[in-house]
Amino acid sequence: xxxxxxxxxxxNCYKLRLAMAQLSIPFEIHDVDILKGESRTPEFLALNPxxxxxxxxxxxxxxxxxxxxxxxxxxxxxxxxxxxKFCRAEVLQWMFFEQYSHEPYIAVARFWxxxxxxxRELKRDMxxxxxxxxxxxxxxxxxxxxxxxxxxxxxxxxxxxxxxAYTHVAGDGEFDLSDFPGINAWMTRVQNQPGHVAMxxxx
Amino acid sequence: xxxxxxxxxxxNCYKLRLAMAQLSIPFEIHDVDILKGESRTPEFLALNPxxxxxxxxxxxxxxxxxxxxxxxxxxxxxxxxxxxKFCRAEVLQWMFFEQYSHEPYIAVARFWxxxxxxxRELKRDMxxxxxxxxxxxxxxxxxxxxxxxxxxxxxxxxxxxxxxAYTHVAGDGEFDLSDFPGINAWMTRVQNQPGHVAMxxxx
Numbered sequence: 001x002x003x004x005x006x007x008x009x010x011x012n013c014y015k016l017r018l019a020m021a022q023l024s025i026p027f028e029i030h031d032v033d034i035l036k037g038e039s040r041t042p043e044f045l046a047l048n049p050x051x052x053x054x055x056x057x058x059x060x061x062x063x064x065x066x067x068x069x070x071x072x073x074x075x076x077x078x079x080x081x082x083x084x085k086f087c088r089a090e091v092l093q094w095m096f097f098e099q100y101s102h103e104p105y106i107a108v109a110r111f112w113x114x115x116x117x118x119x120r121e122l123k124r125d126m127x128x129x130x131x132x133x134x135x136x137x138x139x140x141x142x143x144x145x146x147x148x149x150x151x152x153x154x155x156x157x158x159x160x161x162x163x164x165a166y167t168h169v170a171g172d173g174e175f176d177l178s179d180f181p182g183i184n185a186w187m188t189r190v191q192n193q194p195g196h197v198a199m200x201x202x203x
Numbered sequence: 204x205x206x207x208x209x210x211x212x213x214x215n216c217y218k219l220r221l222a223m224a225q226l227s228i229p230f231e232i233h234d235v236d237i238l239k240g241e242s243r244t245p246e247f248l249a250l251n252p253x254x255x256x257x258x259x260x261x262x263x264x265x266x267x268x269x270x271x272x273x274x275x276x277x278x279x280x281x282x283x284x285x286x287x288k289f290c291r292a293e294v295l296q297w298m299f300f301e302q303y304s305h306e307p308y309i310a311v312a313r314f315w316x317x318x319x320x321x322x323r324e325l326k327r328d329m330x331x332x333x334x335x336x337x338x339x340x341x342x343x344x345x346x347x348x349x350x351x352x353x354x355x356x357x358x359x360x361x362x363x364x365x366x367x368a369y370t371h372v373a374g375d376g377e378f379d380l381s382d383f384p385g386i387n388a389w390m391t392r393v394q395n396q397p398g399h400v401a402m403x404x405x406x
Contacts, residue, residue, distance in 0.1 A: 064292055066300060072291070073291075076288050085276060089275060090272075092295075096271050097253060099302055140252055144252065
């Protein structure tokens with residue numbers, strides 16, 4: 001069975017729980033509390049030198065890190081991955097957008113405002129920049145969703161899972177989604193997919 | 204023929220020129236000078252709503268953005284992409300590492316210190332953070348290269364191209380690579396690959 005090194009309230013870790021639930025892939029969870037420094041212990045760094053969760057130890061013993069790379073691994077040859085070279089590249093395009101233009105603002109604002117005690121004071125100088133760039137990313141998503149039901153290849157895929165993970169909790173970083181009707185309708189479509197589980201789900 | 208929307212001194216754009224040169228894929232360049240706002244014009248935003256280069260317009264008319272997604276598209280079924288599901292995921296793991304943990308510090312420091320006039324003063328408060336996190340990423344690379352010749356699957360691949368693009372010009376962001384013998388030896392191996400071209404190369 002695969003082992004997921006995971007923090008329950010991390011959106012990057014939730015992506016993998018959601019995908020494995022929908023693909024009926026059995027796995028167990030090894031909890032890593034990054035707030036207690038558990039991703040920086042010598043034991044964890046020997047496992048994942050980049051010192052981050054999630055990481056997935058396959059039943060073969062091999063280790064993978066980076067949430068979206070793991071998503072791609074899990075989804076190959078499943079209904080969560082569109083067929084065809086161009087469609088796979090479109091999936092990756094949105095997953096790189098998520099990690100470069102979305103997560104560093106929307107997830108990071110949530111981390112410091114919601115999860116880290118005293119974070120608002122510590123990061124006061126960064127908040128305006130995170131909100132500005134986070135809203136830019138939400139604007140790119142909204143314009144895409146004006147004419148598309150899903151992000152890539154006209155179907156629900158790991159691109160939607162990657163973007164849903166932190167978008168649906170953007171309010172924790174004090175983003176207001178009420179002016180984004182396309183994003184709200186898309187989030188409902190994602191929640192209505194067979195086998196959908198919420199962020200607090202564990203196997 | 205493909206059209207690459209590109210800025211010559213952007214490492215993200217160089218990745219694609221290098222890969223297409225090594226794969227003998229014909230393409231033409233449409234220069235976009237982001238310093239002159241050319242990636243934010245209505246015409247360019249109609250093409251790529253995220254307002255960034257590189258973007259690749261395929262000979263079919265379809266458009267792809269995000270440098271590493273385009274790299275993956277170009278490399279599928281070529282010698283630049285290792286075979287096997289786990290190896291592909293390893294390639295992606297390093298490409299997501301590059302976009303999340305490397306480029307935002309090493310490329311961004313270069314942009315503001317080397318390319319943007321007055322950037323040092325404008326971004327004075329950010330420099331220490333960029334250098335600290337950039338050296339962390341270089342440390343992760345160095346530890347990997349102590350026991351590996353390349354980043355993924357034991358062979359030269361698009362993972363190496365993605366990481367080489369901004370590592371080989373890290374000095375422009377005032378990173379000192381002299382204490383990273385593994386990285387220096389790897390850069391020489393990359394430069395010795397058949398068909399290697401330098402950053403100023405154009406088709």
